[in-house]
Amino acid sequence: MDTLTYEIKGQVAEITIESPPANALSSTILADLNEILNELDAEKSLKAVILKGEGKFFSAGADIKEFTEFQGGKENMSFKGQAVFDRIEQFHAPFIAAIHGAALGGGLELALSCHMRFVTKKAKLGLPELGLGIIPGFGGTQRLPRYVGDAKAYEMILTAEPVSGEEAVKIGLANGAVEEEELLDHVRKVAASIAAKSKPSVEHVLRLVPNVYESTLNAGLKDEAERFEEVFRTDDAAEGVQAFIEKRKPEFRDK
Known part of the structure; x- marks a missing residue:
């Protein structure tokens, strides 16, 4: 693959977007990302996946030139992007986006499909599509309000103005903001902390949290109780219980 690379270290995978200068999301990148997901899906021992960009940006948007070749129906690039991002959101291990430089348009929508987002303080995050006379098409109108609320989502989308990394944390769009030189180390520590947990527990949490948006409270509570058992x-x-009683670190075997 010419646009993305990945490596697995222990139970953590790192995917890097390598498509300078802007890491713009083209149909090729979407296809390559889908193929990487196929390969990582077979790695059932994975407990976390870090997604980052090489160069100056995480991803500064979608490849606008390709939109001039817009095709309808299932060839619609929006459908293709949404399908890949849905796979990320439903993956068996949590995705953590490490955002530096900018995550704009499709780049932010990609980050929104991840389970967590950590940013640099000076990063820019936004959906500028309305400035081009179009609208977000990779899930931005649906995922952004879930993190920042309807009013802030309307503001960000309708004005097309980005927010800084620090503001992204304040409005609930990002988990934390650090200096650029600290970003990868910080995200890797978060991933390592998750990897130290039991795989069955991690997987059940990934299935339970989306219930907040997809079911009633009673149905979600019932699902939680059943999965707890x-x-x-x-x-x-x-x-884990025995280790707690003995005041030691648990040695999970993911069973």
Whole structure:
């Protein structure tokens, strides 16, 4: 692949977008990302995936030139992008976006499909599509309000004005903001902390949190109780409880 690379270290994978100068999301990048997801999906021991960009940006948007070749129906680039981003959101291990420089347009929509986002303080995050006479098409109108609320989402989309990394944290769009030289180390520490947990527990949490948007409270609580019982019967749960009693770190075997 010419546009993306990935490597696996222990139970954490790192995907890097390498398409200078802007890491713009082209149909080729979407296809390559989909192929990487196929390969990582087979790595069932993975507990976290870091997504980052090489060069000056995380991703400064979608490839606008390709939009001039717009095709309708299933060839619509919007459908293609949404399908890939849905896979990220539903992946069996959490995705963590490490955002520096800019995450704009499709780049922000890609980050929104991740489970967590960490940014540099001076990064720019926004959806500038209305400035081009178009609208977000990779899920921005649906995912952004879930993090920042309807009013802020309207403001960001309708004005097409980006927010800084520091403001992104304040409005709930990002988990944390650090200096650029600290970003990768910080994100890797977060990923390592997740990787130290039991795989069954991590997977169940990934299935439960989306219930907030997709089901009623009662249905979500019922699902949580059922999954709690299932997890409590695992070997890792027994190990975790015993380790707590013995005041030591648990040694999970992901069973």
